[in-house]
Amino acid sequence: MSTHVVLDRDSASFPLTLWGGGDDFLEQDDQEERPLVWENEYDFLKEEVFRKMLVADVGDSEAAAVADKLRLIDAIQRLGVGYHYETEIEEALEKVHALGGDLFVINDHSDGNCTTTDDLYNVSLRFRLLRQQGLHVSSDGFRNLKDSEGKFKEWLASDGQGLLSLYEAAHVAVHGEDILDEALSFATKTLKTILPQLGPSFQKQVKFALGLPSWKCVPRSLARNYIDFYSEDASHDYKLLRFAKLDFNMLQKLHQQELRRISEWWKSLKVTTNFPHARDRLVECYYWIYAVYFEPKYELARIMCTKIISMLSLLDDTCDNFATYQEVKMLTKAIESFHESALEELPETMKNLYRIIIDLYDEIEVELAKTGPTFAVNYAKEELKKICRAHLAEIQWRTVDHVPTLEEYKIDAYATSGFPILCTSAFVGMGAEIASREAFEWVTNEPKMVRAASVISRIQNDIVSHKWERERSHAASAIECYMNEHGVSEVEAVKFCWEEISRTWKDIAEECQKPTPLPVTLTERVLNFARSISVIYENGDGYTHSHLLKEHIDSLLADPVPL
Numbered sequence: 001m002s003t004h005v006v007l008d009r010d011s012a013s014f015p016l017t018l019w020g021g022g023d024d025f026l027e028q029d030d031q032e033e034r035p036l037v038w039e040n041e042y043d044f045l046k047e048e049v050f051r052k053m054l055v056a057d058v059g060d061s062e063a064a065a066v067a068d069k070l071r072l073i074d075a076i077q078r079l080g081v082g083y084h085y086e087t088e089i090e091e092a093l094e095k096v097h098a099l100g101g102d103l104f105v106i107n108d109h110s111d112g113n114c115t116t117t118d119d120l121y122n123v124s125l126r127f128r129l130l131r132q133q134g135l136h137v138s139s140d141g142f143r144n145l146k147d148s149e150g151k152f153k154e155w156l157a158s159d160g161q162g163l164l165s166l167y168e169a170a171h172v173a174v175h176g177e178d179i180l181d182e183a184l185s186f187a188t189k190t191l192k193t194i195l196p197q198l199g200p201s202f203q204k205q206v207k208f209a210l211g212l213p214s215w216k217c218v219p220r221s222l223a224r225n226y227i228d229f230y231s232e233d234a235s236h237d238y239k240l241l242r243f244a245k246l247d248f249n250m251l252q253k254l255h256q257q258e259l260r261r262i263s264e265w266w267k268s269l270k271v272t273t274n275f276p277h278a279r280d281r282l283v284e285c286y287y288w289i290y291a292v293y294f295e296p297k298y299e300l301a302r303i304m305c306t307k308i309i310s311m312l313s314l315l316d317d318t319c320d321n322f323a324t325y326q327e328v329k330m331l332t333k334a335i336e337s338f339h340e341s342a343l344e345e346l347p348e349t350m351k352n353l354y355r356i357i358i359d360l361y362d363e364i365e366v367e368l369a370k371t372g373p374t375f376a377v378n379y380a381k382e383e384l385k386k387i388c389r390a391h392l393a394e395i396q397w398r399t400v401d402h403v404p405t406l407e408e409y410k411i412d413a414y415a416t417s418g419f420p421i422l423c424t425s426a427f428v429g430m431g432a433e434i435a436s437r438e439a440f441e442w443v444t445n446e447p448k449m450v451r452a453a454s455v456i457s458r459i460q461n462d463i464v465s466h467k468w469e470r471e472r473s474h475a476a477s478a479i480e481c482y483m484n485e486h487g488v489s490e491v492e493a494v495k496f497c498w499e500e501i502s503r504t505w506k507d508i509a510e511e512c513q514k515p516t517p518l519p520v521t522l523t524e525r526v527l528n529f530a531r532s533i534s535v536i537y538e539n540g541d542g543y544t545h546s547h548l549l550k551e552h553i554d555s556l557l558a559d560p561v562p563l
């Protein structure tokens with residue numbers, strides 16, 4: 001049986017879905033009860049053990065106690081259970097912040113008196129946890145890592161755990177922190193050099209971090225991997241590990257149920273018959289949105305947003321690979337009206353898509369009306385109009401073979417990346433109490449953070465897919481723009497584009513510093529969209545060539561963590 005769909009029009013031949021449109025999840029038994037024994041153990045660990053440990057006072061000058069608390073918070077966050085203790089973690093980190101940085105300094109071990117290697121680890125951990133929390137913290141202390149000649153001190157290479165902690169911290173840099181840029185390249189290079197000498201478990205952890213640093217990784221992906229690393233660490237806290245595993249598996253059941261509900265909707269669209277030119281990627285779309293919010297309280301938001309992203313994927317493939325300019329123009333006109341009557345005037349090829357769009361936004365409006373105001377849906381519709389206009393403009397460039405400069409391209413990328421509509425859509429189901437009108441005004445008016453996430457998305461997508469897309473008629477990519485503008489080779493352009501991505505991540509880190517433009521619950525969605533790109537496009541275009549993501553998605557959504 002062929003694994004690709006082949007079409008008549010000038011279109012791509014996309015690999016078929018690996019999931020039977022979510023059928024794999026439909027087949028699973030959703031009647032299974034949560035075993036009572038789990039529930040009792042789980043509640044005990046959650047309330048009696050970890051909440052108490054988090055709120056326990058650390059005293060005001062005990063460096064060891066503070067370091068222990070930071071390690072506990074780090075483990076809780078990385079294991080994916082931090083969402084239970086947001087307030088406690090925030091308060092604990094504020095207390096550590098108030099103590100100032102004096103408790104932690106990087107001692108100079110160059111005299112060979114290296115009795116402890118914890119300093120680098122703790123200083124870097126403190127820096128990262130406070131910075132990730134949006135609390136202001138200076139990176140100046142890292143200058144002590146250099147000798148009088150400006151070189152990183154030699155003893156650092158013998159401290160693998162410290163180097164990994166430094167590497168993770170340096171990823172949360174903001175603009176102007178040269179010391180962190182240098183520390184990052186030093187730590188990356190040194191970790192790669194010492195990799196063969198590391199024990200097997202730590203080696204796996206370092207390899208993972210070199211591909212996906214914690215700050216840039218999807219929270220659930222980080223949690224699933226960290227559960228394995230943590231269990232192999234001889235000094236792990238057995239109860240915390242047990243709690244994290246139970247929590248992961250309980251959430252996984254909830255996620256599977258959601259996916260089954262959305263799969264019913266997807267099946268009703270008859271994608272393979274009605275959109276043979278499009279990618280059939282429901283499970284990958286669900287993963288994308290689960291990367292943005294996994295917490296149980298966002299169930300409705302996840303369902304709505306998954307439906308929107310799946311529809312956008314059909315729209316993208318219809319505009320990029322199938323429809324003529326005239327057809328896209330007619331569809332855009334119909335969407336500008338957002339009225340059922342516009343259906344009649346559309347060509348057959350566009351009718352199915354328009355029907356899905358109208359029904360979907362109606363469904364969302366009805367759903368929102370059950371619990372509150374429905375203004376959010378109007379913002380989401382406006383963003384859909386904008387992306388349709390952007391698709392139309394993109395087809396025009398394609399026909400004239402226009403190659404803009406990279407800066408011009410970055411401006412256009414804002415609309416074509418799909419991130420403005422996705423970030424707006426992510427707010428829709430969160431409820432008016434969290435996502436107010438003010439929040440929608442922010443997200444729909446090109447804020448710096450959404451702009452940065454869009455640039456990261458556009459450029460990383462281009463780096464991994466430009467060759468494949470060039471084989472068919474596709475608009476110029478960031479790589480071609482840079483090559484054309486500077487007369488450089490593809491290798492140089494790709495290198496520059498990766499550097500551009502690192503620089504843009506600093507915009508995101510800056511926007512995450514307090515006071516944030518909106519409550520963190522909302523800005524975190526934008527951050528997570530940027531993180532989703534690091535995973536989906538890590539080793540290629542994992543969305544289009546979804547076999548690249550299959551194992552990863554299986555480990556999160558299909559296979560429970562062995563207890």
Ligand SMILES: CC(C)=CCC/C(C)=C/COP(=O)(O)OP(=O)(O)O
Binds near residue numbers: 317541543
């Ligand atoms: C971010 C969004 C909207 C996700 C929905 C799915 C999608 C369109 C992915 C990017 O596809 P692509 O690689 O074909 O993108 P492009 O056509 O922009 O190159």
